[in-house]
Structures are given as C-alpha cells and as structure tokens.
Amino acid sequence: MSGVELTADEVRHVAALARLGLDDAEVERLGRELTSILAHVNTIAALPIADVPPTKHSRDSADSLRPDVARPGLPREDALRNAPDPSADGFRVPPIGA
Amino acid sequence: MSAPWQRDGYEAVIGLEIHVQLNTASKMFCSCPNNFGDEPNTNVCMVCLAHPGALPVANAEAVRQSVRVGLALGCQIPDVSEFSRKQYFYPDSPKAYQISQYDQPLCGEGIFRVPGADGFTVRLTRAHLEEDAAKMIHAGGEGGRISGSAGSVVDFNRVGTPLLEIVTEPDIRSPEDARRFLTLLRATVIAIGASECDMEKGSLRADANVSIRPIGSTEYGTKTELKNMNSFRFLERGVEAELERQLGLVQAGERIDQETLHFDPTTGTLSSLRSKEQAHDYRYFPEPDLLPVTQDQESLAALAGHLPELPVARFDRLSEAGLVEATALVLATDTGLAAYLDDLALRTGDLKIAANWVMGELQAHLNADALSAVQSPVTPERLAALIALVVDGTINQTAAKEVFAALVADPAATAAGVVQDRNLAQVGGDDALGEIIDAVLAAHPDEVEAFRGGREQVIGFLVGQCMKQSGGRADAKALQGLLRARLSS
Numbered sequence: 153m154s155g156v157e158l159t160a161d162e163v164r165h166v167a168a169l170a171r172l173g174l175d176d177a178e179v180e181r182l183g184r185e186l187t188s189i190l191a192h193v194n195t196i197a198a199l200p201i202a203d204v205p206p207t208k209h210s211r212d213s214a215d216s217l218r219p220d221v222a223r224p225g226l227p228r229e230d231a232l233r234n235a236p237d238p239s240a241d242g243f244r245v246p247p248i249g250a
Numbered sequence: 251m252s253a254p255w256q257r258d259g260y261e262a263v264i265g266l267e268i269h270v271q272l273n274t275a276s277k278m279f280c281s282c283p284n285n286f287g288d289e290p291n292t293n294v295c296m297v298c299l300a301h302p303g304a305l306p307v308a309n310a311e312a313v314r315q316s317v318r319v320g321l322a323l324g325c326q327i328p329d330v331s332e333f334s335r336k337q338y339f340y341p342d343s344p345k346a347y348q349i350s351q352y353d354q355p356l357c358g359e360g361i362f363r364v365p366g367a368d369g370f371t372v373r374l375t376r377a378h379l380e381e382d383a384a385k386m387i388h389a390g391g392e393g394g395r396i397s398g399s400a401g402s403v404v405d406f407n408r409v410g411t412p413l414l415e416i417v418t419e420p421d422i423r424s425p426e427d428a429r430r431f432l433t434l435l436r437a438t439v440i441a442i443g444a445s446e447c448d449m450e451k452g453s454l455r456a457d458a459n460v461s462i463r464p465i466g467s468t469e470y471g472t473k474t475e476l477k478n479m480n481s482f483r484f485l486e487r488g489v490e491a492e493l494e495r496q497l498g499l500v501q502a503g504e505r506i507d508q509e510t511l512h513f514d515p516t517t518g519t520l521s522s523l524r525s526k527e528q529a530h531d532y533r534y535f536p537e538p539d540l541l542p543v544t545q546d547q548e549s550l551a552a553l554a555g556h557l558p559e560l561p562v563a564r565f566d567r568l569s570e571a572g573l574v575e576a577t578a579l580v581l582a583t584d585t586g587l588a589a590y591l592d593d594l595a596l597r598t599g600d601l602k603i604a605a606n607w608v609m610g611e612l613q614a615h616l617n618a619d620a621l622s623a624v625q626s627p628v629t630p631e632r633l634a635a636l637i638a639l640v641v642d643g644t645i646n647q648t649a650a651k652e653v654f655a656a657l658v659a660d661p662a663a664t665a666a667g668v669v670q671d672r673n674l675a676q677v678g679g680d681d682a683l684g685e686i687i688d689a690v691l692a693a694h695p696d697e698v699e700a701f702r703g704g705r706e707q708v709i710g711f712l713v714g715q716c717m718k719q720s721g722g723r724a725d726a727k728a729l730q731g732l733l734r735a736r737l738s739s
Contacts, residue, residue, distance in 0.1 A: 169531055171339055208536040214330070216541045220311030222276040222283040225295035231406075232291065241290040242387070242403035245341040 156190045158183045251370040252430070254423035255493055260462045260500065262493050263470060264428050265420035268435065269413050270445045271382060271453040272315045277410035278381045279306030279349060279540075284412070286451050290387075290405035298409050300344035305539050308333070312412035313356065313543055314553070315444040316379045319414055320357030321554045322442050323435070325374055330544050331356045333379075333537040341404050342383035350415075351378035352534040356543065362418075364431050365565045366575050372431055373419040382411035414444075420459060420470065425489040429482045432456055437561040437583035449480050456485055460492045462500065471496075472506040476513055477523060488513030492520055564588055571601045577609055587613070590623035590630055597634035603641070607633060611654045619658075627661040628654065636665035648722045649674040678725035683716075683732050686724065690715045691736065701737055709733065 163183045167174045174182065225231070232238040237245070255262035277284050280297035296304040320327050334352035355378035363371045385405045416435070422428050436447045436454055447454040461473040476492055479485040491513065499506050511520045559567075565582035569575060581588045587608060595604040608623075612633070616626060636657065640650045649669070656668040669675055677683060690712060691698050701708040712733060717724050 169337070169533065208332070209538065209541060211541065214542040214544045216307065217310035217313060217543070218281070218307045220274045220276050220309050221281060223281040225280075225282040225293050225298065228289070228291050228294075231294045231299060239403050242405050243291070243341075245386075245402050245404055247401050248341070248386075248388075 156194060157187050158190070252368055252424055252426045254427075255425060255490075256465055257493075257497055258501065259465055260497055261465045262423055262425070262489075263420045263461045263463055263473075264422040264425070264489060265459040265473075266416075266418045266422070266428060266432065267457040267459070268416040268418075268432065269382075269455040269457075270319070270416065270439055270447060272312050272412040272414060273443075273445050273453075274309055274311045274315065274412055276309060278309050278312055278379070278412040279410055280304075282410065285407070286453070288407055290403075290407060292407065294406045294409070298344070298406050300346075306349060306537075308540055308543065309412060312379060315412075316356045316377065316414050317545065317550070318442050318553055318557065319416075319439055319444050320360070320377050321550070322438050322557055322560055323357070323360050323362050323374055323377065323416065325360030325377060326358040327356070327545050327550055328354065328358050329546075330354060330542050332542045333540040334534045335537050336380075336532045336534055338532060340383075341402065342386055342409070344384070344406065344409065348380060348383065349537055349540070350380035350534075352536075354542075355379075362431070362435065363562055364427070364434055365562055365569070366579070370421075370423075370427060372421045375417040375419055377414055377416040380413050380415060382408050382413040384409040420461070420473075425486040425493070428458060428489055429486045432485060433482060433583060434561055437585070441558055441560055441585045449482070452480070455480065458485065458489050458492075460489055460496070461506075462493060462496045472508050474506065474508065475510045476520070477510055479513055481515075484513060484515045487515065487518065488520070491518055495520060558585075559588075561585075568601075568605075573602065573605050577605055580609065581605065584623075586623040587616075590626075593630040594634055594637075597630055598637050598641075600641075603637060607637060611651060615654070615658050626658075628657045632657055632665065639665055639669060643676060643678065643725070645669055645674050646676050646723065646726055648717075649676065652722075673721075674723060676725045677720045677723045678728050680728075680732060683720075683724060683729055684736075686716050686719045687729075687733055687736055690719060698737065709737070712737075 160179050160183060163179050163186065164174065166186070167179075167182075228241065232243065235243045237243070274284050276282060277293075277298070280295050282293045282295050282298055285293055297306060317327055331351060332354040333349050335347040336350045336352075337347045339346050355376045357374075357377035359376065360374035361371050362374055363369065385408045387403045387405060388401075418431075422431060439445050439454075440447050445453055449455070455478050457478065458476045459473045460476060461471040463469060463471045474492060474496070476488050479488045492511065496506050510523045512523050513520050561582040565578050568578035568581055568588075573581070581591055590612070591601075591604055591608045594608065595601040598604050612623070612626065612628065615621075615628065616623060619626075633654075636650060636653050639645050639653070640647065645653065652672070652674060653665050653668045656663050656672075657665065677686070694712065694715065697708045697711055701712070709730075713726070713730060716729055716733065717726070720729075
C-alpha cells in the first residue's frame, strides 16, 4: 500500500497552511520525505488493528484536572520582555491582511 | 413559532453558534485570573503567551460548569470527551492553534424548547469547551475595525478564558425566533450561574448561519456566517438584513457565496470579513498535552439533581398558574425577579396579585433606581403587608401606590404605619361617601342634568370629583355604586 505520492501542488498547499515559503528544490525534497512518511503510515494501516482502540496519549489515564484557583501571572514588564515590538502595555503586530 | 420569515416563495433557515465565557476564577488551561476589564497584559503567564515548554492543565470547574450548562440545555453528556488542536495563524492565538474540542465534545446532542403558544424547539448539535482568543486593538482602523488599520496591539488577558461554544441545528425560521431562542438560552445559563452572559462585555457572543431555500424544500442553500452580533437587536436586524440580501441575489439570478459577514448596525449593511484561515483547513488533531475527561453517571445525576429551577420550567409553572404569557416570560427569564415573586406569592397566598405588583410598582421602582430585586428596600415581607391592606379593603389602589413610594423612600416605614400617619385608610362607609357625593352633586348641577339626559360618560367626571374630595381615599367600587344609585333616584 505504498502507492501514495504527494504532488508538488499538495506539498505547496501544506506549506502554505504552515506559512512556509519553499523553493522548487525544497518542494521536491519535502515531497519525497512526506511521501515516505505517508508510506510508513500506510504500512501501519495495513496491519490487522481494527480491534485496537486509537492510542492518543502515552498514559492510559484521564481527568488530570486542576482546581479553579487563580494566581497572579507574570509582571507585565516581564511578559513584554521578549516581544519583538512591545508598546507601553501590549504586543504590537503588523497590520493584518496587508 | 412566530410567523416564519417567508418572502416570494423562499423561507429562512437559521442556526446559531453561541459562545459563552464561563465565570471561573482562573483561566481554562492555566492559573491566571479570569478577570474582564483589567489593565492589558496583566493576567498573562507563560502558558497564555505560549512560551516553549509551557503546558496546559484543564480547569476542573470549567469542565463542571460546561456539563451543568449541557444538562440544563437538555444535551446528552458522553462518558468521555477530549480536547483537540485547531490550527490557524492569527496574532490573537500565540500558540498558532486553539485548544478546542472536535469529535468528542463535553456535551452532545440536545433539544431546547422555547415555550409558549407560539413556541418551538431547536435541536442542539453539541456544546464544546475551548479557550478564548486574545483581544486585538486595531490602531488607526475606523472604530477599532481591521479594515484600514495601521497595525494592532494584542492584549493577552482574554486568551485562555474558558469558552463554551453551543451549536444549534438550522432549525430556526425567523430572525425574531432567533432572538427569542437566544434570550431563553441566555437566561438558562445565567440561572445556573455559569456565566454573566453580558453581550456588551463579550461574555456572550452569537454568530448566525443564515441561508434561504424554496418553501417546502428539505435541502439547504448556501449559508453565510454573521459574526459576533453583540446585542439581541443587532442579531435580529443582522439576520433580517442578510435574508433580504440573499433573496435579492437569488432573484437577480446571482450566486450566494459562502462567506463570513460583519453586520454594521449604524448603516444596516453587511460587509465581508477577511477569514482567519483562508483555506478553512484547521487540521484538528487530538491535543497530546491534555488527557481525556470522563463523566460517570452518578456524578452527572448529582449535577442534574442540583440544578436550580430553569427558565423554561418556570415559564410553564407560571403560565399554568394563570399568568399571561408575556408576564410569565419576563419572570421566567429574570431569576432575581422570579425569586422575589415566589417569596411574595408565598406570603400573600395569591400568585396573580403578587405578579401584578412585581410587574407594576416593583419593576418601575427597580428600573428607576437601577436596583435588582434582592437589593430593593421593599422586601417581599414589607410588600406583602401592604398588599394585605389592599386585599382587606383598608386602602384603595391609589393609596397603595402612595404607601409603596413611602416604603421605597423610608426603609424603616411599615405599610400600616404609613396608612395611619398619612390618614390613607379608605373612605368606604355609605354615610361618609354619601356626604361627599351630596357635596359634589350640589356643586355640579349641569353634569347631573347631562347624565340624567343620557350622557352616561359624565359619570367618570363625577367619580373623579368625588375621589378628589375624598383625598383619593374613596373606595372606588362603593363610590361608583352609590353615585349611580343617587343619580338614578
């Protein structure tokens, strides 16, 4: 079941969703790598695992919840410290959709 | 159902997506305070800001409140639910994904009934728990809007606020019914104390999915999504405007595009919004940092058993007790007023009389003084004592209003005390009324003549004069009877 091969357009679509700019050589290389990953997934899919429930977590447990108790967060100057373009009280970002 | 929206052979098909901010003390996935209106970026931490390695831990109370809302709305609650990541790039989401729920929401299908003679039901698809996004302050754009903005500043206080999204099936058939449904749903969430549902503060936000189709068709037309209408009136007007717009397109032979629209209430027009994720490809996948959340039947039964009386049930109870629909609806949707009414009715032994006072004098006073029922100086105990004086004939309605005003003005006053101090007791005896009537008839011979000549309506004037003579204290019913007897003798 390894007949799946990603087309260049599919690679560009996935890259666009991830906001990655790729040149043609990268599209070709990543297409090959993604195709091989998909082939691996298909190998697993071919196994008789219909009766096995999906494993989504490494721990087989549930309900790791915390009580609803509020604690102060970071001082604002610390919160803004790593911002590339802080304003007096916030994180400045470029115009949207420009 | 109110009259459905139908024009030129087309009918409206409306579904709602309602976002409710839960009023927990802390945020959904971290311990930052969940406070509206604080200084920007003062309730943020490494989880809110998506610093590398910061991990979410779900808030037990947010889960509990979500399940209570689900139970109150008649939703099935599955044994297991799970968080998922919804991927999109936008500055309001620092992780570049929102933790939400996808195929295993906390609350499953339900049915919500809008009661009344023209009532209807709306199927609920689901209600899922997620985190709110940050607030963008758009500098330079007109009125804080994105278009024409020179740039934005992000306030991350709101990011991570627990948000319950309630999704309906497209079962609503008119803008008015959309408003009625949302009004009752909001009252239900408020009644159980899960949220303030304040549309102005954004703790209740409604999006509407709107389409039209030929009447009788079972297929759906292309729908558009109206975003974040922040009042009941705007919801109704926005949906109405969109239905008209779609009808216009269809009649002109044009296509309806599936898009997201913003309703501008000042111009009554709709404009297309730039979408967050052009491709609408959110690539949901299970959130690996959060474990599933389970519910056991025993806990669910306990939660359901401890829900307060809900607005729909209250409406039914009050209607069955004989209140007219409009009154029952007001009282059903205002938990504070309803609690006051129940207390008062218990003391007076008559729900209808109690409801008349609550809807009349009490509400006028609460509105005028900007108080909630529980804050009023006129407690149910004090008002019940006043009503008792009306019921036993000690005072008439006019005097009762004066006594009520006195009870508002002086929290120490009692109804009986005010009646005595101001000499408001009803003048009801035949002798006392007779004297007043004699004096009035003697002073108005022309009117007496007119009445006897057949101008029946003159009696209103004469009653008014007698009432004035009595200082407003005459027993109106006895006065009428006596006056008529005297005039026709």
